[in-house]
Amino acid sequence: MIDNKTLVIGGLVIAILIGVVAVFLASGDPDGMESTALIIQGQKSLIGPTPPDAEIQENLEGKFAYSAPMPDYSLGEGLGSTGGILAIVGGTVLAFLVAIGLVYALKIAGKKNPPDGIL
Amino acid sequence: MHIPDAFIPIWQGAIYWIIALVFVYLSLRWAKNELNEEKLPLVAVLAAGIFALQSFNLPVSMGTSGHLVGGALVAIVLGSPFAAVFILTLVLIVQGIMFGDGGITTMGANILNMGVVGGFVGFYSFKGLKAATGSMPVSAFIAAWLACFIPAICASVELWLAGTFPLEMGMIAMGLYHAVIGVIEGVITVGAIYLIMNVRPDMVDQGVLPAKAGAVA
Numbered sequence: 001m002i003d004n005k006t007l008v009i010g011g012l013v014i015a016i017l018i019g020v021v022a023v024f025l026a027s028g029d030p031d032g033m034e035s036t037a038l039i040i041q042g043q044k045s046l047i048g049p050t051p052p053d054a055e056i057q058e059n060l061e062g063k064f065a066y067s068a069p070m071p072d073y074s075l076g077e078g079l080g081s082t083g084g085i086l087a088i089v090g091g092t093v094l095a096f097l098v099a100i101g102l103v104y105a106l107k108i109a110g111k112k113n114p115p116d117g118i119l
Numbered sequence: 120m121h122i123p124d125a126f127i128p129i130w131q132g133a134i135y136w137i138i139a140l141v142f143v144y145l146s147l148r149w150a151k152n153e154l155n156e157e158k159l160p161l162v163a164v165l166a167a168g169i170f171a172l173q174s175f176n177l178p179v180s181m182g183t184s185g186h187l188v189g190g191a192l193v194a195i196v197l198g199s200p201f202a203a204v205f206i207l208t209l210v211l212i213v214q215g216i217m218f219g220d221g222g223i224t225t226m227g228a229n230i231l232n233m234g235v236v237g238g239f240v241g242f243y244s245f246k247g248l249k250a251a252t253g254s255m256p257v258s259a260f261i262a263a264w265l266a267c268f269i270p271a272i273c274a275s276v277e278l279w280l281a282g283t284f285p286l287e288m289g290m291i292a293m294g295l296y297h298a299v300i301g302v303i304e305g306v307i308t309v310g311a312i313y314l315i316m317n318v319r320p321d322m323v324d325q326g327v328l329p330a331k332a333g334a335v336a
Binding site: 001002004007008010011012014015016018019021022025026027028029030031032033035036037039040044046047048049050058059060062063064065066067068069070071072073087088090091092093094095096097098099100102103106107109110 | 132151156159165176181278319
């Protein structure tokens, strides 16, 4: 048994370590869905390697487009792996804080409303 | 298996969003009613851990990589499929809005696949297998494999309906890659359950612990 403080600090340290290691060791190959798209577009075979110049052709007609502030867990070419580490650590801490914030918000909302309230 | 905006037309994305929101609502209700504040540290740590694990693309040969989903792990440890919907939804929101990993209009589909299907498949297959075999690691491994494989098949059907993938090739490729990724998902899930069980047996759902584990705590 460890106490809550150790659980939170230990858990965050493990999560951040996984994220930092990922910046250096994560595979650059496309994921399962991207690979499938490349097969369908004739750029890759089912079990063959992915050619380095393979690129998914997207049909954007009738689709929504959004530019995320830190696409691909990167802060841009200039910052390289430092940017990658900052992005992943930031995202990990953000996921942690959103979870805490959301649970507190639900509990506070719960105290204001009677048990048969909206949530 | 995060579906980007470019893979599904907006109107179809809206349909998945509506279905997903029903489950998100139920998961918020679960969090409010079932989640006591003593479990909050574990929930927050799991959210951080799932985010980090999902950013780690592991090589699975065949020119492809894959990362863990985590739906089975969360549902098993916290003892409810809605735990997976709750945590996967907030992780997918952070990933989609901040990092462009998974689309905005397709976030509903991603919540549906990884959170809802992954969580329900992971939780109920674990429960059934644990009752049948009595073995936590065997049950958790198979449940985690299924919770990776079946959402991938769901995604291939959604992408077929969207006109992005042909049905057969999409299912073969998505199925094959995620069958391999699922093995890693199974191993990590079992390892993570053992770790959490050892450090905080009091926070782990009773369904995970062996019958005589009362003495461990």
